[in-house]
Amino acid sequence: MKFKDSLIGVDVSLALCAQTEPDLYFPEGTAGSITRQVLEAKKLCFECPILNLCFESAIKTPMIEDWGVWGGTSRNERTTMRRKPHVLKEHQKKIKEAEDANRIEEKAA
Numbered sequence: 001m002k003f004k005d006s007l008i009g010v011d012v013s014l015a016l017c018a019q020t021e022p023d024l025y026f027p028e029g030t031a032g033s034i035t036r037q038v039l040e041a042k043k044l045c046f047e048c049p050i051l052n053l054c055f056e057s058a059i060k061t062p063m064i065e066d067w068g069v070w071g072g073t074s075r076n077e078r079t080t081m082r083r084k085p086h087v088l089k090e091h092q093k094k095i096k097e098a099e100d101a102n103r104i105e106e107k108a109a
């Protein structure tokens, strides 16, 4: 499993990365393989019930080892978001849209 200390108190059993292949979120291999894994992990993040909590934790918590996919972002994306507020806001907007869509799907099920 992969969780940050700052997620303690959150019901991490809901995290999709805890229910899928954790290595996907810390990809290794060739450049092409890493890109594929990151895209797959990010896609799953956008279906995760704790997406927003995870992302806000990842973006706000200074980490010594900030790597892997968290809250639908790669390390490089988080680095950019910390420097460029408009990129951060765009991702937060995508999270809100995903959460709204997921709620609608849950109600329809």
Ligand code: SF4
Pocket: 015, 016, 017, 018, 025, 044, 045, 046, 048, 049, 050, 051, 052, 054, 055, 069, 070, 071, 072
């Ligand atoms: S948003 Fe992604 S990295 Fe964060 S808990 Fe959910 S599946 Fe794991």
